[in-house]
Amino acid sequence: MSASARLRETSASPLWWALLYFFCLLCGYYVLRPVRDAMGASADATAVFPAAWIDWAQAHGWALKDFVLQVLFTCTFAVMLLLQPVYGALVGRFPRRVFLPLVYLFFIVCLLGFHWAFQTQASGRGMLFFVWIAVFNLFAVTVFWSYMADVFDEHQARRLYGYIGAGGTAGAVLGPLLTQALVGVIGVAHLLLVSAALLSVCVLCIVRLRGWAIRRERRHGLASGEAAMGGSVWAGLRLVWQRPLLRAMAITLFFSVGAATLLYNQQAAIAREFYPDPAAATAYFARIDSAVNLLAILTQLLLTRWLLGRFGPAPALLLPALVLLLGFGLLLASPLPVMVAIVQVAQRAGEFALAKPARETLYTRVDRPSRYQGKAVIDTAVFRGTDLAFVWIHKAVAAAGTATVFAAGAIAAAGMLGGVCAILRARRGLGEAASVSALPTSAQPLRGET
Structure with missing residues (x-):
């Protein structure tokens, strides 16, 4: 068997699992995105912000409903900065087999919590969900591509990343269609459970892809992802610099x-x-x-x-x-x-x-x-x-x-x-x-x- 044929054979199975992973990830996100956009466009401040925030703003002479997107974007950036060292500690202290499923299980638990918040019309649910979905989108997608770099080497990535990206695009197309079809039937709150189910499939894909990641590391003599990589919580900032x-x-x-x-x-x-x-x-x-x-x-x-x-x-x-x-x-x-x-x-x-x-x-x-x-x-x-x-x-x-x-x-x-x-x-x-x-x-x- 030629080298190229062996490469195609060894990359076929992980390609399908990676496709399924990215499809479910973006489909799950795009099921949620219209809910987030509705919160950002809402003229009802009580559906977005906690009552205490609304009262404080009114006491100082301005209405939060006039600054919805500005406040939400600022809160998103602040939360992103606060979570960066938490993520750094997680990836530094835990091996890949632990922190990858843990990231997605955390998001699934959050969705279950938001399901309760939307069912009970909890105060501040809109703001929390808007900020959370931005955090989820960026962290979940960057974890996906980091993991793909563990599974595939450069030659495989050049051949396969276009197909994997197409799988994600297909999920991005299907997600809003699911929302349109289901929101009138099951309501907004239950849409979150649909997304949680799709993220559960992502966890399965992570587990199934682990063996190929280990084989790739052994084949190329790379540091094992089965051990914690270490480093401080600010290691990422230092690396970028x-x-x-x-x-x-x-x-x-x-x-x-x-x-x-x-x-x-x-x-x-x-x-x-x-x-x-x-x-x-x-x-x-x-x-x-x-x-x-x-x-x-x-x-x-x-x-x-x-x-x-x-x-x-x-x-x-x-x-x-x-x-x-x-x-x-x-x-x-x-x-x-x-x-x-x-x-x-x-x-x-x-x-x-x-x-x-x-x-x-x-x-x-x-x-x-x-x-x-x-x-x-x-x-x-x-x-x-x-x-x-x-x-x-x-x-x-x-x-x-x-x-x-x-x-x-x-x-x-x-x-x-x-x-x-x-x-x-x-x-x-x-x-x-x-x-x-x-x-x-x-x-x-x-x-x-x-």
Whole structure:
């Protein structure tokens, strides 16, 4: 049997379990997302915030219902920062076989608690759920991709991550359809149990994939994930600061999320101007979401695997940045709703189908602390902090007009392109890092440490 045939044979079974895992994870999230969005759009402050918060705000002369999203986004970022050291302690002190199921079991227990809160109309349920779902989305997805880097080596990742991403996209498409079909029958509270059941399947997939992760580590002489990796609760922050690849990843994500946030917020402003009727605005956004999902899944199935397998991650990283830079240039010339929609579709589909899988393949070549601790900081704290910062940046630059927003977006897209170039430069040094990752974790000092 040829080497390529053996590779296909050994990667087929974990591919299907990984597909099922990501499908159920994103399906479970997108079942919940409409519930979260309804909380964020609610004009009833009592359905969102605790009564004590409402009373305090009224006593100080302002109404919380006028600042729903601002307060929710700020709370989300604060909670994300507080949970980062908790996650760092968890992955540092427990082996993979313990902390991976523990993360998802924690989310399942939370869903059972929210089921009770929604059933009893508990005060503050909306705020808690909005913040929790953001935390769940970022931590659960980053844990998934960290685990995939344990299961698959770089060559397998290049061939398979496009398919795995397509499985997630299929789940993202089915989730809202389930919500639409079931919410009128079983109610909002019971939707949370549907999501909990899907997360239970994720736990099963984690257990079934463990054997392939162990075999991959033994085959390549890597540090075992069956032992705790150690490190302080702040190890992830230190890794991002000290390691060139992680630093470049953080810079790229900062500008990528910033450009996307500027585009999204200006799209909402333009939609309010051109589509004052709520039904027309809803149809406009629905068409965008449908186009994003269709383009993403076609790209994942037809292009991503070929690009990563033939040329490596460079084209898949560079193309979304170049398309976004070109898109903002076109918007400066023609800021019409149809052009905004086209750029939005290209940006989101490029991120989901190309940039994200390409970045994740690089984590297969770094050590476990970088995959679990450093990556978590980038995907959670950096992501959410950037989102919050650019929400306020948009508010400031939008006062100068639409053209100023798109000019700021072009600058952010250029920064994203620079970050991608930094990633590709740092990637050249990963050959040396591979020998380090094969050492026991306790023997891997961080630079600057003794």
